[in-house]
Amino acid sequence: MADAAPAGPKQVVYCGVCSLPPEYCxxxxxxxxxxxxxxxxxPEMHSKYYSxxxxxxxxxxxxxxxxxxxxxxxxxxxxxxxxxEARAQEQRATSKVVIKRIERNKxxxxxxxxxxxxxxxxxxxxxxxxxxxxxxxxxxxxxPGGGDEITVQGDLSDDILDFILATYKSVPEDNVxxxxxxxxxxxx
Amino acid sequence: MFKKDLTSSSKSKxxxxxxxxxxxxxxxxxxxxxxxxxxxxxxxxxLELVKLPDRVSLYTLNNVPLFFQHMDDAILPHLxxxxxxxxxxxxxxxxxxxxxxxxxxxxxxxxxxxxxGGRLPGDEQxxxxxxxxxxxxxxxxxxxxxxxxxxxxxxxxxxxxTAEMKKVKKGQACEAGHYLGDGLWGLQFG
Ligand SMILES: [Zn+2]
Numbered sequence: 001m002a003d004a005a006p007a008g009p010k011q012v013v014y015c016g017v018c019s020l021p022p023e024y025c026x027x028x029x030x031x032x033x034x035x036x037x038x039x040x041x042x043p044e045m046h047s048k049y050y051s052x053x054x055x056x057x058x059x060x061x062x063x064x065x066x067x068x069x070x071x072x073x074x075x076x077x078x079x080x081x082x083x084x085e086a087r088a089q090e091q092r093a094t095s096k097v098v099i100k101r102i103e104r105n106k107x108x109x110x111x112x113x114x115x116x117x118x119x120x121x122x123x124x125x126x127x128x129x130x131x132x133x134x135x136x137x138x139x140x141x142x143x144p145g146g147g148d149e150i151t152v153q154g155d156l157s158d159d160i161l162d163f164i165l166a167t168y169k170s171v172p173e174d175n176v177x178x179x180x181x182x183x184x185x186x187x188x
Numbered sequence: 189m190f191k192k193d194l195t196s197s198s199k200s201k202x203x204x205x206x207x208x209x210x211x212x213x214x215x216x217x218x219x220x221x222x223x224x225x226x227x228x229x230x231x232x233x234x235l236e237l238v239k240l241p242d243r244v245s246l247y248t249l250n251n252v253p254l255f256f257q258h259m260d261d262a263i264l265p266h267l268x269x270x271x272x273x274x275x276x277x278x279x280x281x282x283x284x285x286x287x288x289x290x291x292x293x294x295x296x297x298x299x300x301x302x303x304x305g306g307r308l309p310g311d312e313q314x315x316x317x318x319x320x321x322x323x324x325x326x327x328x329x330x331x332x333x334x335x336x337x338x339x340x341x342x343x344x345x346x347x348x349x350t351a352e353m354k355k356v357k358k359g360q361a362c363e364a365g366h367y368l369g370d371g372l373w374g375l376q377f378g
Pocket of ligand 1: 015016017018019020022024025028034035
């Protein structure tokens, strides 16, 4: 049994969608996506696991009753995965980026940007981008109630809006609000 | 064991004396890993400990999970390690119908192993002896493969000896363990 030279570790491919070895993708809720991924990245494995023959063989190993149950189970899993996806999408759709112009002193402004993190962006990186683009101070600060915002020195609301839409394609235009945070007006 | 999702907690370095003890323990439990141990766990490399809920310790090396252990129970291999060295572990096989139960975290039941698609030690249809010839006792660590699949899907500790399983053909076969897609599998490092 014992070989003289130890064989190196076996290289196993893992699915880029569900992370399991592709032969187990059929048990997850994302089979369709898994199949597409495998076809694109490992066509030879794809033809092995998704051939009509392979599928038939898988099925024949189960009794009709078990097949039905497995199918129902698969449907349930797929539905679950779909709702999770829908929820994530909805969150993305309802999340807002807020660009706020804040008056610091008379005629001195800072611009605060909130909510970029909902669109898969790294706030710190964005802050750096703003600083570079507008050659101005740009920093990340915590906001009361949790979360971070980017504070940019200067009245740049419109420029930042344009820059965000041009640079971060994941942010839809309708999800960006520009507001003005005026100092409390003097009585009257 | 890891039905819930886990979040990565902080890592700490394992002291070199402890690292030596772990290495010895691994070799004691899995003697067939001997030729590979310097690849898996090079003597000079720093083993790290990640504490998981319910007193489970996970040992990682350069952010690659290797082994985990509940308190002072048997030290178990992470499935990615099993996939790399499948021949170094004691293996059994479940039938196809049992796969989806195991992958959803259900307890592995004896019929999944005793049915025609399953394999226990000394199976007539297992000519090459992939699943061993000697009966196994309760308490032994087993890697579970699956009918029609190349890679293992579960690792755990036997709750019932294999001779007994063949006789009664029912009941729980394994303690809760680590399965493909569980919280341990999904844990992100680094
Ligand atoms: Zn997959």
